Amino acid sequence: MNHLEKNILDIIEKYYKRKYVGGIKVTKLVSGYKLVLDLGNPDKRIIQIAADVSSEEDFLKFIKQELISRQLERVQFFRGVVNYPEDDKGCTCK
Numbered sequence: 302m303n304h305l306e307k308n309i310l311d312i313i314e315k316y317y318k319r320k321y322v323g324g325i326k327v328t329k330l331v332s333g334y335k336l337v338l339d340l341g342n343p344d345k346r347i348i349q350i351a352a353d354v355s356s357e358e359d360f361l362k363f364i365k366q367e368l369i370s371r372q373l374e375r376v377q378f379f380r381g382v383v384n385y386p387e388d389d390k391g392c393t394c395k
Contacts, residue, residue: 303327305357309336312365334360 305327313321324339333353340348348371352363 305334305360308361309364309368312361312368316365316369336364 306325309325309327310321313319321338323341324337326337328335328337330351333351333355334357335349335351338348338350350364350367352360354360354363
């Protein structure tokens with residue numbers, strides 16, 4: 302884990318009052334940085350946040366504002382399952 306990832310985890314813990322245990326990866330792009338958070342859900346696995354900034358300091362400021370505004374602590378996942386009756390002779394839903 303590099304120092305940017307560690308700083309982002311500190312931001313998450315400070316503002317969300319929770320410890321993030323999922324996957325995290327920060328990548329240096331040609332004109333900025335990209336953060337990828339793996340939430341571990343098969344339907345919505347990752348959150349990607351990219352910023353066209355010139356320094357790591359600016360990227361951390363941007364990520365701090367993004368994480369606060371996105372309110373990720375409120376994210377919930379639900380799975381819906383459709384159950385069809387075994388005897389559908391009277392069903393007109395097809």
